[in-house]
Amino acid sequence: MPAKNQDLHGSAPDKSETALLLIDVINDLDFPEADGLLRYARPMARKIVRLKLRAKKAGIPVIYVNDNFGRWRSDFRQTVAHALGEKSRGRAIAALLRPEEDDYFVLKPKHSGFFSTTLQTLLRYLGSKKLILTGIAGNFCVLFTANDAYMRDYELIIPSDCTASNTAKENRQALVLMRKFLKADTRPSTRLRLPKGRQSSAASFCRGRS
Amino acid sequence: MPAKNQDLHGSAPDKSETALLLIDVINDLDFPEADGLLRYARPMARKIVRLKLRAKKAGIPVIYVNDNFGRWRSDFRQTVAHALGEKSRGRAIAALLRPEEDDYFVLKPKHSGFFSTTLQTLLRYLGSKKLILTGIAGNFCVLFTANDAYMRDYELIIPSDCTASNTAKENRQALVLMRKFLKADTRPSTRLRLPKGRQSSAASFCRGRS
Amino acid sequence: MPAKNQDLHGSAPDKSETALLLIDVINDLDFPEADGLLRYARPMARKIVRLKLRAKKAGIPVIYVNDNFGRWRSDFRQTVAHALGEKSRGRAIAALLRPEEDDYFVLKPKHSGFFSTTLQTLLRYLGSKKLILTGIAGNFCVLFTANDAYMRDYELIIPSDCTASNTAKENRQALVLMRKFLKADTRPSTRLRLPKGRQSSAASFCRGRS
Amino acid sequence: MPAKNQDLHGSAPDKSETALLLIDVINDLDFPEADGLLRYARPMARKIVRLKLRAKKAGIPVIYVNDNFGRWRSDFRQTVAHALGEKSRGRAIAALLRPEEDDYFVLKPKHSGFFSTTLQTLLRYLGSKKLILTGIAGNFCVLFTANDAYMRDYELIIPSDCTASNTAKENRQALVLMRKFLKADTRPSTRLRLPKGRQSSAASFCRGRS
Numbered sequence: 001m002p003a004k005n006q007d008l009h010g011s012a013p014d015k016s017e018t019a020l021l022l023i024d025v026i027n028d029l030d031f032p033e034a035d036g037l038l039r040y041a042r043p044m045a046r047k048i049v050r051l052k053l054r055a056k057k058a059g060i061p062v063i064y065v066n067d068n069f070g071r072w073r074s075d076f077r078q079t080v081a082h083a084l085g086e087k088s089r090g091r092a093i094a095a096l097l098r099p100e101e102d103d104y105f106v107l108k109p110k111h112s113g114f115f116s117t118t119l120q121t122l123l124r125y126l127g128s129k130k131l132i133l134t135g136i137a138g139n140f141c142v143l144f145t146a147n148d149a150y151m152r153d154y155e156l157i158i159p160s161d162c163t164a165s166n167t168a169k170e171n172r173q174a175l176v177l178m179r180k181f182l183k184a185d186t187r188p189s190t191r192l193r194l195p196k197g198r199q200s201s202a203a204s205f206c207r208g209r210s
Numbered sequence: 211m212p213a214k215n216q217d218l219h220g221s222a223p224d225k226s227e228t229a230l231l232l233i234d235v236i237n238d239l240d241f242p243e244a245d246g247l248l249r250y251a252r253p254m255a256r257k258i259v260r261l262k263l264r265a266k267k268a269g270i271p272v273i274y275v276n277d278n279f280g281r282w283r284s285d286f287r288q289t290v291a292h293a294l295g296e297k298s299r300g301r302a303i304a305a306l307l308r309p310e311e312d313d314y315f316v317l318k319p320k321h322s323g324f325f326s327t328t329l330q331t332l333l334r335y336l337g338s339k340k341l342i343l344t345g346i347a348g349n350f351c352v353l354f355t356a357n358d359a360y361m362r363d364y365e366l367i368i369p370s371d372c373t374a375s376n377t378a379k380e381n382r383q384a385l386v387l388m389r390k391f392l393k394a395d396t397r398p399s400t401r402l403r404l405p406k407g408r409q410s411s412a413a414s415f416c417r418g419r420s
Numbered sequence: 421m422p423a424k425n426q427d428l429h430g431s432a433p434d435k436s437e438t439a440l441l442l443i444d445v446i447n448d449l450d451f452p453e454a455d456g457l458l459r460y461a462r463p464m465a466r467k468i469v470r471l472k473l474r475a476k477k478a479g480i481p482v483i484y485v486n487d488n489f490g491r492w493r494s495d496f497r498q499t500v501a502h503a504l505g506e507k508s509r510g511r512a513i514a515a516l517l518r519p520e521e522d523d524y525f526v527l528k529p530k531h532s533g534f535f536s537t538t539l540q541t542l543l544r545y546l547g548s549k550k551l552i553l554t555g556i557a558g559n560f561c562v563l564f565t566a567n568d569a570y571m572r573d574y575e576l577i578i579p580s581d582c583t584a585s586n587t588a589k590e591n592r593q594a595l596v597l598m599r600k601f602l603k604a605d606t607r608p609s610t611r612l613r614l615p616k617g618r619q620s621s622a623a624s625f626c627r628g629r630s
Numbered sequence: 631m632p633a634k635n636q637d638l639h640g641s642a643p644d645k646s647e648t649a650l651l652l653i654d655v656i657n658d659l660d661f662p663e664a665d666g667l668l669r670y671a672r673p674m675a676r677k678i679v680r681l682k683l684r685a686k687k688a689g690i691p692v693i694y695v696n697d698n699f700g701r702w703r704s705d706f707r708q709t710v711a712h713a714l715g716e717k718s719r720g721r722a723i724a725a726l727l728r729p730e731e732d733d734y735f736v737l738k739p740k741h742s743g744f745f746s747t748t749l750q751t752l753l754r755y756l757g758s759k760k761l762i763l764t765g766i767a768g769n770f771c772v773l774f775t776a777n778d779a780y781m782r783d784y785e786l787i788i789p790s791d792c793t794a795s796n797t798a799k800e801n802r803q804a805l806v807l808m809r810k811f812l813k814a815d816t817r818p819s820t821r822l823r824l825p826k827g828r829q830s831s832a833a834s835f836c837r838g839r840s
Contacts, residue, residue: 072332074286074315105284109331110571121319121326122282124783140601144571147564151530153754173593181560320781334573350811354781357774361740363544383803391770492752494706494735525703529751541739541746542702 014061018157018195019128022048023065023113023135023142025097026076026083029090033166038089040164040171041136045093047161048134051189052097058194061126063104065113065135065145076105111141114148123154130155130195133184138163139174150182159189224271228367228405229338232258233323233345233352235307236276236286236293239300243376248299250374250381251346255303257371258344261399262307268404271336273314275323275345275355286315321351324358333364340365340405343394348373349384360392369399434481438577438615439548442468443533443555443562445517446486446496446503449510453586458509460584460591461556465513467581468554471609472517478614481546483524485533485555485565496525531561534568543574550575550615553604558583559594570602579609644691648787648825649758652678653695653743653765653772655727656706656713659720663796668719670794670801671766675723677791678764681819682727688824691756693734695743695765695775706735741771744778753784760785760825763814768793769804780812789819 025045029038052062068074069082076099083094099105108117123131131154133142142163146156158178165171178184185192235255239248262272278284279292286309293304309315318327333341341364343352352373356366368388375381388394395402445465449458472482488494489502496519503514519525528537543551551574553562562583566576578598585591598604605612655675659668682692698705699712706729713724729735738747753761761784763772772793776786788808795801808814815822 071312072314072316072328074284074317074328076284077287102281104282106282107284107328109328112567112571115571116328116331118282118284118317118319118326144567147532147567151532151535151564322777322781325781354777357742357777361742361745361774491732492734492736492748494737494748496703497705497707522701523703524701525705527748529748536748536751538702538737538739538746 014059015127016060017128018060018130018132019123019126020052020055020060020062020132021065021113021134021145022052022062022097023133023145024067024137025135026064026066026080026094026099027090027136028069028083028085028088029093030088034089036166037136037164040168041090041093044134044136044162044164045096047159047189049096051132051134051159051162051192054194055132056102058196060132060194061104061128062100062102063106063119063122064099065106065108065117065119067141068107068109072109074107076107079107112144112148113141114145114152120152128154130157132157132159132192134159134162136164138165138171140165143174143178146178146182146184156182156184157192158184158186159192160186161188161190224269225337226270227338228270228340228342229333229336230262230265230270230272230342231275231323231344231355232262232272232307233275233343233355234277234347235345236274236290236304236309237300237346238279238293238295238298239303240298244299246376247346247374250378251300251303254344254346254372254374255306257369257399259306261342261344261369261372261402264404265342266312268406270342270404271314271338272310273316273329273332274309275316275318275327275329277351278317278319282319284317286317289317322354322358323351324355324362330362338364340367342367342369342402344369344372346374348375348381350375353384353388356388356392356394366392366394367402368394368396369402370396371398371400434479435547436480437548438480438550438552439543439546440472440475440480440482440552441485441533441554441565442472442482442517443485443553443565444487444557445555446484446500446514446519447510447556448489448503448505448508449513450508454509456586457556457584460588461510461513464554464556464582464584465516467579467609469516471552471554471579471582471612474614475552476522478616480552480614481524481548482520483526483539483542484519485526485528485537485539487561488527488529492529494527496527499527532564532568533561534565534572540572548574550577552577552579552612554579554582556584558585558591560585563594563598566598566602566604576602576604577612578604578606579612580606581608581610644689645757646690647758648690648760648762649753649756650682650685650690650692650762651695651743651764651775652682652692652727653763653775654697654767655765656694656696656710656724656729657720657766658699658713658715658718659723660718664719666796667766667794670798671720671723674764674766674792674794675726677789677819679726681762681764681789681792681822684824685762686732688826690762690824691734691758692730692732693736693749693752694729695736695738695747695749697771698737698739702739706737709737741774742778743771743775744782745774750782758784760787762787762789762822764789764792766794768795768801770795773804773808776808776812776814786812786814787822788814788816789822790816791818791820 055062069079083090106117106119113119131149133146135142149156160175163171175186179186265272279289293300316327316329323329341359343356345352359366370385373381385396389396475482489499503510526537526539533539551569553566555562569576580595595606599606685692699709713720736747736749743749761779763776765772779786790805793801805816809816
């Protein structure tokens with residue numbers, strides 16, 4: 001099947017120097033420390049909602065980078081349903097940040113969005129060099145993903161109001177680390193000027209290698 | 211979220227030294243050479259159906275390793291629906307090999323099932339060292355996956371009646387390569403004795419690292 | 421060349437559940453913050469010397485995981501010569517920790533020892549599941565390597581007296597993170613009981629897959 | 631050590647859209663099938679010598695991608711000495727293709743030059759998108775490397791007179807596969823027009839990220 005196999009299987013019709021990543025926001029928050037996290041995650045989610053809206057207007061692709069829940073089935077839809085379920089403590093957040101038809105989804109098996117996933121290949125096809133990281137937990141999966149992005153020479157924007165951790169202190173410390181060692185821009189999303197992504201177009205949607 | 215993050219996100223409740231991989235069988239076969247392929251893929255699919263049945267009885271986990279179709283959304287369910295659609299030339303095959311609730315799914319962005327996917331991490335959690343490879347095309351995605359598996363020191367079983375290529379000659383040549391250079395056992399599925407996988411159990415279904 | 425290609429090219433004759441990693445200790449320390457680092461790196465090096473001696477007695481393999489200096493030539497010998505040179509500010513440390521004939525060397529292009537290197541394949545051949553991490557900087561290359569090791573499910577021992585950072589505070593914070601989030605055992609090397617590695621033997625030195 | 635860690639550790643001072651890879655040419659050829667291989671490898675080596683000369687004149691960087699011999703020590707110099715030794719059956723070939731000061735070296739633990747090595751990171755820093763593959767064995771390590779390069783979207787040139795396998799038939803078959811499925815340009819080196827690589831310059835030799 002040579003003809004078909006030349007490009008990314010599954011399309012990445014957008015081209016954009018910048019991509020917005022939402023990390024583990026679709027989550028049942030079913031773990032002991034979630035009480036603390038929840039307090040910070042709700043305001044965070046409202047900030048991300050606005051940032052996501054602005055990103056889409058600017059033509060910046062949105063990528064959910066998320067844990068899988070249940071048996072490994074590459075089934076993000078089921079993961080979303082699970083997080084929206086009655087028993088899910090992350091229901092309100094998942095409802096606010098419910099993915100849309102033109103968002104990308106990458107399921108990850110471990111903490112970093114780059115480990116054992118399609119993320120790097122997807123970003124290569126999108127042409128993205130600059131990543132806006134948001135989500136939970138700021139001092140864990142966001143930090144791990146940021147470390148891996150930095151090693152791969154991506155430029156990092158990690159808005160301080162768009163990540164949450166179990167405690168405010170832990171979140172602050174993680175932001176300090178990422179600003180200092182990963183050269184991340186951590187200004188709050190409200191003070192962030194979004195670059196213009198190149199718009200998706202019929203022309204760029206093709207399977208052939210350009 | 212340390213407690214939760216210690217294991218594979220998304221569970222791999224089974225443990226089995228052997229795993230059965232179905233490569234790209236969920237496919238719309240929408241490419242010029244598919245006519246040739248289809249002729250061989252139908253009898254192949256019937257063989258795989260039986261092999262899958264035997265594997266499940268033996269407690270061997272079944273992993274669909276498949277291209278994504280459409281925008282990258284980690285949504286195997288949609289890929290299945292697409293391949294079963296009226297316009298899909300691979301409809302009959304997808305119908306025969308429709309995935310079940312307890313199968314695993316790994317979406318791949320390129321030819322090899324190991325490139326930019328979760329496959330290796332999943333196999334590590336399953337404890338599998340021996341892989342039965344089946345699917346299409348024998349001389350392309352199956353061959354690429356076999357090469358990568360060999361480099362990672364998996365033992366390979368590639369039943370000659372469970373792969374198909376555009377021509378019979380190409381399929382035969384690929385099988386010769388895999389037998390000779392990758393030490394694959396290529397006897398037909400009907401002559402294959404399946405090892406016993408360890409059965410899934412409630413006890414092994416846990417998120418904590420054992 | 422099938423026969424030869426079945427195993428690790430270049431041998432890993434040892435087998436040991438535990439491996440000792442020395443990270444970036446062969447270093448010219450040619451960067452502005454090195455003054456601070458040097459103060460802590462000297463006593464650290466003396467502790468590592470003793471730990472390395474004990475490790476070798478216990479049959480635990482020692483792996484230098486180190487930046488390359490100069491053009492990329494996979495030439496650790498030249499890197500050692502460079503760090504021992506007259507102009508090198510890391511001379512004393514490199515002299516204390518000069519590699520020996522039976523040590524392993526892995527050159528890394530970035531911060532984590534696992535990124536774009538042979539480390540994981542080497543550890544698989546050694547059979548190591550437990551890593552003792554030492555070296556510089558505690559809050560950078562050691563931390564990045566620890567994160568990556570944790571995601572790959574290695575058990576971590578990071579003796580608090582065997583890492584150094586630019587400031588004592590940064591080193592302490594990194595140790596706290598690694599203890600808390602990566603479940604690392606950070607007791608000082610003097611209080612560490614080394615497990616017994618399986619001894620190297622003529623029998624285990626073979627190219628064939630065991 | 632943030633300042634230093636932003637770039638490739640170990641420098642890649644060249645920039646070139648094209649890179650020339652010499653695969654496993656530094657080799658003791660100590661395996662049973664080497665008699666056949668030797669017959670084809672000698673004329674191949676003479677062709678590669680000329681191609682390498684032309685590449686250097688054109689400013690195209692040369693990368694040795696080679697198995698390690700002996701204990702894993704990231705020590706290509708020792709590997710070269712071993713292949714040049716009296717007992718080495720690959721002595722004549724290693725002598726013809728002895729690496730020079732401005733060549734790059736990547737040691738690989740397995741068949742593909744991309745598996746568990748620094749190759750992809752090095753190519754990213756060189757800015758190379760087009761690879762000229764040469765070396766031995768054409769139907770094994772060259773083929774595995776070509777497959778992996780193709781999946782990563784490199785454009786491939788594999789001159790038919792610059793690879794050798796145990797038999798002429800196997801070499802020819804591998805070239806057919808690479809031309810047909812990997813879209814490789816396999817015209818002989820004598821008919822190849824080399825693109826102009828950008829020359830190395832003092833300006834491009836810097837550790838800071840450009």
